[in-house]
Amino acid sequence: MAKTIDNYVDDLRRSRVWYSIFRSGPGFSNLHRALTVQQNIFLHLFSVKARKRAMSFSATWYLGALTMTTFVILVATGILLMLYYHPSVPQAYNDMKDLQFVVSSGVFLRNLHRWSAHAMVFLVFAHMFKVFYRGAYRPPREFNWVIGVVLLLMTLLLSYTGYLLPWDQLSYWAVTVGSNIASAVPVFGSDIRFLMLGGHQVNANALLRFYVLHCVILPLTLVLLIAVHFWRIRKDGGIYAGPEFEAIPVDDNAEKLEVTQ
Amino acid sequence: MSDEQKQPANNEDPKGRRMFVKIGVGSLAIAACGTGLFGYQFMYPNVLYEPSPIVNAGKPDRYPADSVTLDPETGIYVVRNSEGFYALSAVCTHLGCLTAWKPELGIIACPCHGSKFQRTGIKIEGPAPKPLPWLRMWINDDGDLLVDRSFPITQKQMVRV
Numbered sequence A: 001m002a003k004t005i006d007n008y009v010d011d012l013r014r015s016r017v018w019y020s021i022f023r024s025g026p027g028f029s030n031l032h033r034a035l036t037v038q039q040n041i042f043l044h045l046f047s048v049k050a051r052k053r054a055m056s057f058s059a060t061w062y063l064g065a066l067t068m069t070t071f072v073i074l075v076a077t078g079i080l081l082m083l084y085y086h087p088s089v090p091q092a093y094n095d096m097k098d099l100q101f102v103v104s105s106g107v108f109l110r111n112l113h114r115w116s117a118h119a120m121v122f123l124v125f126a127h128m129f130k131v132f133y134r135g136a137y138r139p140p141r142e143f144n145w146v147i148g149v150v151l152l153l154m155t156l157l158l159s160y161t162g163y164l165l166p167w168d169q170l171s172y173w174a175v176t177v178g179s180n181i182a183s184a185v186p187v188f189g190s191d192i193r194f195l196m197l198g199g200h201q202v203n204a205n206a207l208l209r210f211y212v213l214h215c216v217i218l219p220l221t222l223v224l225l226i227a228v229h230f231w232r233i234r235k236d237g238g239i240y241a242g243p244e245f246e247a248i249p250v251d252d253n254a255e256k257l258e259v260t261q
Numbered sequence B: 001m002s003d004e005q006k007q008p009a010n011n012e013d014p015k016g017r018r019m020f021v022k023i024g025v026g027s028l029a030i031a032a033c034g035t036g037l038f039g040y041q042f043m044y045p046n047v048l049y050e051p052s053p054i055v056n057a058g059k060p061d062r063y064p065a066d067s068v069t070l071d072p073e074t075g076i077y078v079v080r081n082s083e084g085f086y087a088l089s090a091v092c093t094h095l096g097c098l099t100a101w102k103p104e105l106g107i108i109a110c111p112c113h114g115s116k117f118q119r120t121g122i123k124i125e126g127p128a129p130k131p132l133p134w135l136r137m138w139i140n141d142d143g144d145l146l147v148d149r150s151f152p153i154t155q156k157q158m159v160r161v
Helices: A005-014 A016-022 A030-038 A063-082 A091-101 A106-134 A142-164 A169-182 A189-197 A204-235 A250-260 B014-043
Strands: B054-058 B067-071 B076-081 B084-089 B100-102 B107-109 B123-125 B134-139 B145-153
Touching: A005 A016, A063 A106, A063 A204, A063 B014, A091 A106, A106 A142, A142 A169, A142 A204, A169 A189, A169 A204, A189 A204, B054 B076, B067 B100, B076 B145, B084 B145
Parallel strands: none
Antiparallel strands: B054 B145, B067 B076, B076 B084, B084 B134, B100 B107, B134 B145
């Protein structure tokens, strides 16, 4: 009897190697599906079940997922761009020109990185407006809103630090202006600017600092906070599907808060 | 009224969803192959900023009679003996360290794993599997010695000035 692809997949799922990695054999029961999600290090951040309403387009416009998608694109293209980029003066500018004119698909990747960055900033704002106007920030989700605000700040900082890296006129003067704005902070202003630039001028030290922030410190922080953000969605009762689905009825919130105080 | 009550049938039809997953995973697999090719092309540099393999070793009278001169920048020896000039790669054939001329012993020695060579490149001792290769040398119109480091020559040749 000829085997179908399904049979081969089932055989694979019954194999010892599969079981050693995923712990779940064949089967499609609800429990089985729940365990598949719960036992996977990446998927366990998410709920094992979701409301149908929460999966619909109108509930979220998929803005959070789209933001995450642009971030994944940014990481993938960013790592590839790092293969040709030296954060030094004036090599950085030459490398950018090489990416534009010499490297195979370099201009495509660079533009994909740039447009995805613009899209990510836009989508983060859109996501936050959607959450705000639907009231999805209300308890028990208020802490996830705070994390979201920090994620917005991280996104803007990534955008800003990435702006200097081409080392052209636009980026040089943008960071000159931006660092002078930072120096307007009372008392610590000039220290903040000095630490940010690693000197008094936008120069080689500033380029290296912005590079390290852009490629290491900020992305790592962002990934960590995204993980917490997703985990909090599960802990707070899944993606917000509307007030009628909330575990804590919205009308009761005021009362509950009084009790805890 | 919730959505769950409106459409109970759709959720109970795993066949349609499985077909969707199959088509989806299949398309993604094809796209991944394209991305792999794309990535390979991207990572293969079209332009290199490496020094030229052809080295200008300067005027022949720079080199005293019966001498071995190492240029550590370019990794070549220019040897002058009674018959003429020849060029030798200074890169050890064992694992690529830069060898050095020992005038007091009259040999070429590698500091990494102790290979020793005669001034003709022939190995005296050590782990090096091959002699130091000879490189093509010629004189240009300005009277400078030029050496091509890109490949070893099998026929040993000397330049007479």
